[in-house]
Amino acid sequence: MTMIKWTLFAALAAAMAVPFTRPVIASEFADVLDTPALRSNIAAQSTLTGLARAGERLIAVGQRGHILYSDDAGQHWQQAQVPVSSDLVAVHFATAQQGWAVGHDGVVLHSSDAGQTWSRQLDGRQVGPIMLDYYQHQLASQPDDSGLQARVGDAQRMVDEGADKPFLDVWFENDRVGYIVGAFNLIFRTDNGGLSWTPLLEHTDNPNALNLYALRPVGDDLFVVGEQGLVMKLDRASGRFNATLTPYNGSFFGITGKPGAALVFGLRGNVFRSTDGGTSWNKIDLGLPLSITASSVTADGRIVLVSQAGHVLVSVDDGASFQIQTHTALAPVAAAQVATGDALVLAGARGLRQLRLE
Structure with missing residues (x-):
């Protein structure tokens, strides 16, 4: 069976792909899709792989269905009620109240109360x-x-x-229209807040069914990135995701930027920047040969990238160049989110931690 990415963090930390399996508890099978996430006093120190803002609240998702929320910029965390114990990979809130999380076993979860409780919409x-x-x-x-x-x-x-195919990212344009992407070119759209989903596999320039790792907007453009240098941009008139060529054929793990400057990032420190809506891409030399696994943008427009080892790089010129932040305690990172002011929250194998941007 084809081996695919477990999560962005796990794949990089282990330097290998991991097959999807479901746990056996004692000698009796317990389906993670029917088993609520267990409450844990150390959930904030467990492996967490996705972060998002829900208004002023922060939301984190990770292994075994753990979802946590913080109302003090990541200093303290509370655990949410989650109906599954599948590993979760990504989370996005379209409004302060309405959010979605996705992960292994084809799971799509929805919250209408700012992340305190969750219901299953799809598996x-x-x-x-x-x-x-x-x-x-x-x-x-x-x-x-x-x-x-x-x-x-x-x-x-x-x-x-x-039920072994994962969704790896989710993004909603508003509380009705959203997309989910995942392994083997899985891509779905909803127009009713996740009550029903329509497959869009035939609407992608991805004939080899490469894994889709992330989707995010930059300005008015919606991008999807994946394996083998795949970068696609949504043509809203046709509803098709058209491929755009980049000078790199390795995996891209994410998209970030601001209106007028889009960046895609991935393996071995490869970062490419476009200032023409994805028509052309130029490499940004980070001086760091480590994979970039996370990003965020501050309220004042600084673009933040984070390496798999936890290096934090900051750009003050719309992504044209980056400086490594000094005095950062290194630890594997899977996701990053700017909280209030200059507080940056990082998620990874050692849970959640907060640091100040210089």
């Missing part, structure tokens, strides 16, 4: 059947379409394989 047991029904209906009206025939075959394989 991997539903993903395959949704895809199969959608593409079968399309094929019925276009029976000779070879592309649709292939989509039906792919969907049937997903049904047969079960």
Whole structure:
């Protein structure tokens, strides 16, 4: 079976891909999709891989379904109620109240109370059947379409394989319209806040079904990045994600920037910047050969990148150059989020920590 990324942090820290498995507790199988996340006094010190802002509140997600929230810029954390114990990878809030989290086993969770409680909207047991029904209906009206025939075959394989495909990122334009992306070119859209999802696999320039690691807007442009240098930009008129060429064929893990300057980042310190909406990309030399795994933007417009080892790099010129912040205690990092003022919260294998930007 093809090996795919467990989470951005775990893949980099272990320098290998890890297959998705479900735990066996004692000698009796317990499906993580039916097992609520256990409460833990040390949840904030466990492996956490995603961060987001919900208004002034911070939200963190991670292993075993742990979701935590902080109302004091990351100094103290409380654990949320979560209906699954699947590993969670990413989280995004469209408003201060409405948020979504995604992860392993095709899980999509929703919160309408600023992250205190969560409900399941989708899981991997539903993903395959949704895809199969959608593409079968399309094929019925276009029976000779070879592309649709292939989509039906792919969907049937997903049904047969079960709930093992992860979603790796989520982003909502507002409290109704949102996208989720994941392994093997999985990409879905909702127009009703996650009550139903429509597959968009045929709307991507990704014929090799490469893993999609992240999606984020920069200004009015929505980008998706993935394996083998894949960078796609949404053409809103056609609804298609069109590939844009970059000078790099390694994995990109994230997107950041501000209107007029988009950056994609990934393996071995590779960062590329575009000032023309993704038409062309120029390499930014960080002087650091370590993979970049996290980013954030401050209220005053500074762009922050963080390496897999915890180096913090800050740009004051819209991403044209970066300076490494000194006196930073290094530790593996999977996600970063600017809190209030100059407080930066980092999440990783050692849990959550806060530092001040220089």
